[in-house]
Amino acid sequence: MPSANAPRLRASWQRSEHYGVPEDEVNPVFSGSVDTESLLYECGLEVLRGLQATLANEPISLMLTDSEGLVLSRICGDAGITKSLDRVHLAPGFYFAESNAGTNGLGLALADRTPSLVRAGEHYCTSLRGYTCAAVPVLDPLSGALAGSVNLTTWSEQSSDLLLALAQTAAGHTSALMLARASGRQPRPVPRGEVYRMYSERLDPPRLSAAWQHPLVEAFEAMRQGRTVLVTGESGAGKTALAALARRELRTRERLLNARPPAPDEVRQWLRVWEPELGKADTCVVVSGADTLPAWAASELAARFLSLRQDDGVAPFVLTAASDAVPASLAPIVDTVVEVPPLRLRPDDVLPLAQHFAHRARGRPAQFTPAAARALTAYDWPENVKQLRRVIQKAAARSGNIDLQHLPAEIFANAGHRLNRMQALERDEIVRCLSQPGATVVQAAEQLGMGRATVYRKLAQYGIDVQRFRS
Structure with missing residues (x-):
């Protein structure tokens, strides 16, 4: 022993x-x-x-x-x-x-x-x-x-x-x-070292489609009935945002904290600092990435969770995870699993979210040209809302009237395979030339110093749809 x-x-x-x-x-x-x-x-x-x-x-x-x-x-x-x-x-x-x-x-x-x-x-x-x-x-x-x-x-x-x-x-x-050997893909950012953060939103969230509203209502009703909720979905889909919005509907003045798991060797210190917040009045903790917690940490949290219940029977915590495959010690605590669909299955949400992120980045509304709106809506968003927010923040920093040339090359291409650094640079240059107002393939070929047939071959290689650049 x-x-x-x-x-x-x-x-x-x-x-x-x-x-x-x-x-x-x-x-x-x-x-x-x-x-x-x-x-x-x-x-x-x-x-x-x-x-x-x-x-x-x-x-x-x-x-x-x-x-x-x-x-x-x-x-x-x-x-x-x-x-x-x-x-x-x-x-x-x-x-x-x-x-x-x-x-x-x-x-x-x-x-x-x-x-x-x-x-x-x-x-x-x-x-x-x-x-x-x-x-x-x-x-x-x-x-x-x-x-x-x-x-x-x-x-x-x-x-x-x-x-x-x-x-x-x-x-x-x-x-x-x-x-x-990951062919030029960027490494995952290292954990930022924050133990937890206050969840706050300066602007009212946009009205989104039924694909978002349905899990939001489901989470709200489960919380109202005192059920413990696990919100699942792909990385960046908006799990924490949905959990926070549901809690805001339930308790307008509640203090919301988001605890995101750190590097594995820092979990014990992470727990020690934020876990006492669970016992405070009018406080809800959204514990993100519950499926990534070490088994020992999940067991400690499970014991703590079982001792917590607010006066009206509402659990003062919400869990999020990529799937419902959470550590075995946490599984019995979960009463309701709510799944957030990825952004590619919610194309009607792309433009409202883009306008929301642009307003938040600039402090005032921004405009999107029809061509930019079509390009944003047609993209698959493999990194979901997190990627959309990043793209819009950069575009809004460049202009209050966002057009094709303000969007990154990734929005216009779907190579279907990983690109090395040289291929990515070539793709970006082709997109930059085509996104200029009124640009044609012939003009892009002249700027790039390529033959027209070569440009068409490159368009097919990188999955670039010329129609997305049409006004």
Whole structure:
């Protein structure tokens, strides 16, 4: 049993008991298919092979898993430990999450989304106590989502001082290599370090379509009835905004806070600072990204949430997540799941939102030409409302009468594949020339120093629709 100074391990043992994991052996779950085509697999395997070359004479097994604990690959030059790991099913094609194997290095790293070292007797299953396991989560460098983990396992009597450091290095190199091979896409911004922020809106929100109003009313009614609400949807779709608007309808003068999860290694400090706000009168906390919380943090929040209920029975908190797949400890708390549809399914909302963001950016209304309005409405908005807000803020900073030339090239193109930096620059130049008032393909070709046939070929290559530039 973990010592008293290991709260994460104790919490993991409790979860293992809850899952019904046998204490004497791993409950093997085998998958007949392993994704060997993913960027994680390609980059992780390359990094682990390089690391294994430096550890050729060491009894260390290097493994790569997906986000669910499925072992994707295993590299080891020691026949003894390889055969031993086969006997406990720590091998490609087997799941080794906490729910299958109890407390173990990679399962704990995935559950808590933080580097983890589990030694000998700290394992829940007795059959694993002959090993020491160090594992580190690998995050997708573009989305920030949990992609998988790197796991290093050795005999329990071996020195483990450097094992976790090696795993951290391998995970970092894997994430960096994934970014380098993402064909010019920009990395996800790092967390801004804010613990929580006041949610306020200086302008009345625009009247949006029924596709937005329906989940808004659903959330309001659920809150009014004292039900705990989880708002789900794609990143940037407006989950926090919908939760806040529903609370504003319910309690006009309520203080609204938005707590957004930080980097995994900062979660404990993050909780310690803002969690006391939950107990304050006339305060509601919107806890964003509940699905990204480490298992231990979710358990602590769940216990706190269960003790909270305002005088009229209304829960003083709302959760948001990408889907309803929140940590197991939070799932029983949720009474109602409300889904916010992505912006591409709400084309009637694009222009009202654009006008709202322009007004907010300039402090006064802005105008959109018909051509600009058509271009905005026709775009798919893969990053949803967050992307629309960013585009409009930049356009409104340039002009109060927003036309095609004030919009970025991304609005006019749909290449269907990732572009490298040179391709993106070329696309942007073509769009810049075509967005000039009255510009034609012939004039754009002259400005670019290209033949007309070449420009038409480039238009097809980058998915640029010339009709979007017509007035």
